[in-house]
Structures are given as C-alpha cells and as structure tokens.
Amino acid sequence: MKQILAVTWMNLRSIPSRTMTSLVVVIGIALVVGVLVAMLSMGKGFEHTLKGTGSESRALMLSAGVTAELSSYIDPGMTSLLRELPGIRRDAAGRPLASAELLVITEIKRGGGDVNVALRGVEPAGLAMRPEIHLAEGRMFKPGLREVIAGRAAARQFSGIGVGSRLQFRGSEWEVVGLFDSDGDAHESELWTDADTARSAFGRPGASAILAELDPAQPPAEALKALKVTVAADPRFQVDVLGERDYYSSQSQGVTDNINFITVFITVIMAFGAVFGALNTMYSAVAARQIEIATLRAIGFSGLPVMISVLAESVALALVGALAGAAGAYLGFNGLTTSTLGQNFTQVAFSFAVTPDLVRRGLSWALGIGLIGGFFPALKAIRQPVAEALRGA
Amino acid sequence: MKYVPLVWAALWRRKARTIFTLLSLTAAFLLLGTLQAANSLFSGGSINLSAPIMIVQARVSFTSPLPMRLLPQIEAVPGVDSVSHSQFFGGVYKDVRNFFPQFAVNPERWRRTFLECKLPDEQYQAWQQSRTGAIAGRQLADRFGWKVGDRIPLTSQIWPLKNGDRAWTFDLVGIFDDAAKGSCSRQGNFYIRYDYFDEGRQFGQGGAGIYVLRLHDPSQAESVARQVDALFENSPDETKTQTEKDFSLNFLRQLGNLNLILTGITIAVFFSILLVSGNTMSQAVRERIPELAVLKTIGFGDGSVLGLVLAESLLMCVIGGLAGMLLSVLLLKVISKLPFGFPPVTADLHVWLFAAASMLGLSLAVGILPALRAKNLSIIEALTVR
Secondary structure, eight states: OOHHHHEEEEEEHHHGGGGHHHHHHHHHHHHHHHHHHHHHHHHHHHHHHHHHSSTTTTTEEEETOOOGGGGOOOOOOHHHHHHTTTTTBBOSSSSSEEEEEEEEEEEETTEEEEEEEEEEEOOOOOHTTTTTTTEEEEEEOOSSSSEEOOOOOHHHHSTTTTOOEEEHHHHTEEEEEEEEEEEOOOOGGEEEEHHHHHHHHHHHBBSSEEEEEBBBSOOOOHHHHHHHHHHHOTOOOEEEEEHHHHHHHHHHHHHHHHHHHHHHHHHHHHHHHHHHHHHHHHHHHHHHTTHHHHHHHHTTHHHHHHHHHHHHHHHHHHHHHHHHHHHHHHHHHHEEEEEETTTSEEEEEEEEOOEEEEHHHHHHHHHHHHHHHHHHHHHHHHHHHHHHHHHHH | OOOOOOOHHHHHHSSSHHHHHHHHHHHHHHHHHHHHHHHHHHTTTTTTOOOSSEEEEEETTTTTTTEGGHHHHHSSTTTEEEEEEEOOOOOEEESGGGGGOEEEHHHHHHHHHOEEOOOOOHHHHHHHHHHHHHEEEEEHHHTTTTTTTTTTEEEEESOOOOSSSEEEEEEEEEEEEESSSTOOTTTTOEEEEEHHHHHHHHOOEEEEEHHHHHHHGGGGGGHHHHHHHHTTSTTOEEEEEEEEHHHHHHHHHHTOOOHHHHHHHHHHHHHHHHHHHHHHHHHHHHTTTHHHHHHHHTTOOOHHHHHHHHHHHHHHHHHHHHHHHHHHHHHHHHHHHHHOOOOOOOHHHHHHHHHHHHHHHHHHHHHHHHHHHHHOOHHHHHHHHH
16 A cells, blocks of 8 residues: 555655646546537536426416427416416415416517527416516506517627517517516526417417416425326316426426537547547556656565556546636536527527536546546556666667 | 668557557547537538529528418519428437438429439339329438338327327338439438428418429529519518528528537647657657768768658558558448448548648658757767767
8 A cells, every 4th residue: 555655645646747748638638628518518407497497386277288388278268267267376466376377479670690589478366476586677568558678688698689679579569678687597588478368369268278376275396296187177277287397397398408419429429539539638647757757666675556546647637627617617607598499399508507517517527538448548557567668668 | 763662661660659559549539530520510511402492481490380372472583493391390200310301392392303313213103193102302211211111100200190199101102212313412301292281280281381382493592582572572571591501501500610529620730640650750760860960971961851750750640640541441330331320521631631731730840850859960969879
C-alpha cells in the first residue's frame, strides 16, 4: 500500500514534465464532457419546466384516450355536467372551482419564421384556482373583448409581444393587455384570454380540457381516485381524469427521450475518439518513464504499484478534464433560455439546467475513458522486461 | 510521386500511435459527416421538394382546419393547376412509437396533385370503389410489411367516430411509389378518403384541413401566394400560403436552433481531433529529427523535407477522414431504415465538400509547425542530438 501511494504520488508530480501530451487528454475529455453535460442540461431544463407545472390538488379532464390537451375536445353539453361532479371543490358562493379551457395554436413571429404558440381560453375559476399566476405588468383581460395576457417567457421568446402590442388571429386584432408570471412553468410560454371570447372567436363551443380543484375534504390522491371512479362509472362521459401534475410530468418524456438518445449517440462517438487520444498520451507517458519504471522494478517494486500509478495518472487527467468540461457547460449554458416544440405542438420555453446529477454522469464517462485509456499502457509498463527497458534508454 | 513509399513508411513508423490517431480521426469524421448531413437537412439543402407544390393553411395555425367552402375560390386563382385538400388524421397504429402521418383526401384530387407519386391504375379504381379504402407509400408499406387487402386499424388521437369510439379501420387498396426515380417524397404517408372520414367523425364536418396546390409554373409561387392570401384577408379564415419547402423548413426550425447546436458540437469535435492529431505529428517529427537530418545530408532540400512532413500529415488526415465519412454514409443508411419516421438524411455534395475542406485544413493545421521545424533543422545540431 505504501509502495502504491509512493509511486503514484511521484508519478502524479511528474505530470508537468509532460504538459503538452497531457493537455491532449484533459482538453479532449473536457470537450466530451462539456458537450454531454450541455446537451443533457437541455433535456433536464425542459423536464424541470414541465414537472414544475400544475398542482397535486387539481385534476385535469381530457377526452378519453388522448395523450395531449391539443387533441382533446369535450362537448359543451358534457362540460357543464362534468363541472358539477361531486368531489370538485366549491368556492364561497357555492360555484364549482372548475375551468373548461380551450387551447388553440396560434402562429407568432420569431426571427424569420413563425412559431406555434398556445392560446388558452380560461374561465374565471381557472384564474382563481391557480395561485401561482401573478400579473406582473399591465392588467387582466376583460371578458368579451379581444384581449390577452402573455406569459413572461412568451414575451421574451417571441417577437412583438409586450403590453400594448397587437396580434392578428382569424381576421381580427387582439391586444396584449398584461404579462403574467407563473413560477417559470409551462404556462409562461402561453397567451391567455377569456374562455368564452376564445370559443366564439375560434368557433369551437366546447373545451380542450377541464381543470378542476379537488375537494380538500380528502387528501388529494384519494380525492383524485374518487373523481376518476365517478367519471368512469358514468356512461355519458368519454373522459379521462388525470392529476394535473402527472399530466405535465408525462409531457416531458418524448422530448427528453429524444435529447437523451441523440446525446448518447454523440457522446459515444466522441468518447471513442477521446479514448484513442488518451491511449496515445498514456503510451508516450509510459515510454517517457521507461527508465524510471525499470529502475523501480529492478530495486524490487512489484508490478501493481507501477500499474496503479499509470492508471492514476490517466484517471487524474480525465477527471480534471471532466471538471473543466462540466464547468464550461455550467458557465456557458446554465440558465440560458430557449424553447422547443412540446407535446402540444406549441413552443415551451425552458432554461438549461446543469444539475449535480449531470456533472456526476459526466464524471463517470470521463472515468471510463481514463480507465480504458490508461489500462493498456499500464499493462505494457509492467510487461516490459526490466533489462531490456534499461538498455533501451 | 516517388516519395509515396517514403511518406508511407514514415506514417507507420510507430504503428500503435498511428492506428490510434487514425481511429480518433475516424470517430471525429463519422460524427462530423452525420451532423453536417443533419445540418444540411435543417437548412434546406437536401430537402427534395422542388415540385411546384404550395401549402395553404389557416393564418392562425396549420392545425386549425380551413373550411371546404374556400375550395372553388382557391381553384380559380390563375396559375393553379390543381388543388387537393388534406386533413391530418392523427392516428396511432398499434403503438405511439409507430408514428406515421395520415391524411384524409379526395382520391381524384390527390391523383391530380401529387404527380410525383404513382398509384397503379387498377388500385386507383379500387380506391374510388371502396369508401373505407386507403393507400400507403411503398416505404411505409415495407416498414410494416403491409400488402394490398390488409385491414389497417388506426386509433385517432384527434377524431372520434360518431359513437365516441376512436378506433377506425381502413382497407389497404393501393401502394404508391415513385413516378420517376426518387421523385415521391410522400412514401412514408398514408391517405384515407375524405368523404368516409367526414361522415364518420363526431365533429368538425365541413373542415378541409389544409389545401395543397399544384402550380403550372413554380416561378409563379410568389404571385399565387399573394393572390390566395388576398382572397381571405381580414376574414375569420385568413390564409397563409407558402411553398411546401418553406412549410417543412419552418416546421423543422420550430424544434429549436438546431443549426447552432450542431455547429457547436462540430467545433468541439474538430478542436479535440486537432489536439490528438497535432500531438501525434509533433511527436512524429521530434523522434525523427536525426533521420530528417540524414535526409537533408543526402541532398533533400528544405522544401522537400517540409513537403514530406506535410504529405504525411495530409495522408493521415485523409485516411482517417475518409474512413469516418464512409462510416457516416453507412450509418445514415441504417438510420433511414429505422422505423423512427426520420426524414431521409443523406450526405450531399455540401457535406462532402465540408469534409474535404476539413481534412485539408486539419492536415495543414497540425502539419505546418512540425513541418517548419523539419525545414529549419540545422543538420549539424540535429545529428548531435544524441
């Protein structure tokens, strides 16, 4: 053990004499890890945004069998029945806290092209039961007028959205009268208006989904279950009931799966390149230490400390590279806001999130590259006959 | 030319190092080739949509169906040869992962508009006879092993039947293919009959979806777009008319700034390969200093020595680069066969030019310093190194 520590420490201290070739490993791995972490932080950020949307105490009703609000449609006749179901909380005046909301896609300019942005028609209850919504600027839309409020992220990501700006939908002009915050969740990428105004303007009398606050008499999970049972038992309804939070969490799956797949594909190929670079460096490091290693062996050191010293060198270089790469990804991308198409076919803004978990993943890739890149040279180092190695110098 | 064996021998002086460097180069160019092919798709370079086809969608969004009653007015616009309407059906075949697009169309209009795709006459007749009939592209039919006569169940995510059920069934009556080699870009699509669909669906009757126009002359695209959009300006059915290519590109761009991401990764890959091969070249020259001095002693000029080292660097980059590019072509072939519904990505001329320029630039960048060192070598000093 003492031998191992001594030889390893001696070797690590001699790295500066091989700066150039060592840098090849460090920078090579830094780039692999940097790309890996930056790409994954995109998926992570998207996931955070969606998982942070919705509340445990609210339920979402969609037409049966659909996976996203966009493709769901509930008849006006059904919405009034669903709203009155037992298990839905009522306000002080005895009205159910349920909002039959219409989601339509609109196109908004961004750069040279148009992007899909969600326009959500909400009922007054929809605002009352979402305490996370705060008006940040301007005022609330008025029912019956073609007015919208825009999420903060929508205002940042798309051109021409601010208090006072005008948008053109279906031949008429809509005014943006306010901006809202929503704790950075997916709704911040949307435009909101009054449900009835949206219904008449878009000629769709029903709803895409009904959001309902669960009766607080029971814990949310049980209240949700009870509501599910009630709806399933009534043959008039072809409706699925989901927890709002579960629904939004499930919406991130597709996008994050795609990002993860592409990232792993790219990282595997880059890692291959880095392994060969590391092998080159470590073989030349072993060659440079040829005499030293042979001398150690000659004075009685066994193979193991020598092997470990070589492995330690490549792993140390790899870890330094990984930390540099992760730091680069953090400094360059963490918090950067961008947007992509979500499950509803509309833009969802999110921020890159470099999390400790991602850094750990980067480190483990680097560890793998370092171990493979060091193993074969380490093997060579101890297999070399001592006499020959000493003479070779 | 006579120096080729000399360069070749120099390259393989240290076999292991050269092989590792080549493999590293191969991995880098495999990635560069694949990413650049994707990049060229997103920037419209390799989208094969030169047909004079335009898309008329609702201004508000292509997901809002335009009503059928616009058809006669659009058809009357000068320069428009034929008009097909097309409603996205959003069906799932067995599993969500089997995604492919389906559209409800009018068979006769479909045939007049999509001239690049060929449906055999008797199959076209059969489609007109059968209300539940549907046709699939050759590529799609091969993907699921469908044959004419198969029944295809689709669960629509958007359109329930009158009774609220979402399970529709169609009879495959035809399989369409290229009219000329590689002409039909719709081979991944599935088309059902609009009349059957419109009667069967629970709501939305009278909605046509989008309109697909075939122009007489592609150069009229702009004027046709203006005329169509002017017809419906300031009505609830405002339209947006654009070429199919622009329509598709805008769609891809919505995924995010992919161009930027791909460029970023390309730079990272390039930089790391620069280091690996640069390290190799400088080591190769450093070890060979006495040999290079001998070459100079026996009469090689400074220029020749410089050339020899650069040639070695070029040879290394080209071998590794070509291997990587060939692998990427192979990989793209495999990807296009996978059932993801990816648009076909191919390495076009741009990608190859990019790769060639990269190999050249890389070999110069990693070769020039060692080569200069070799050129400026003084024989006396070099021979006294040891």
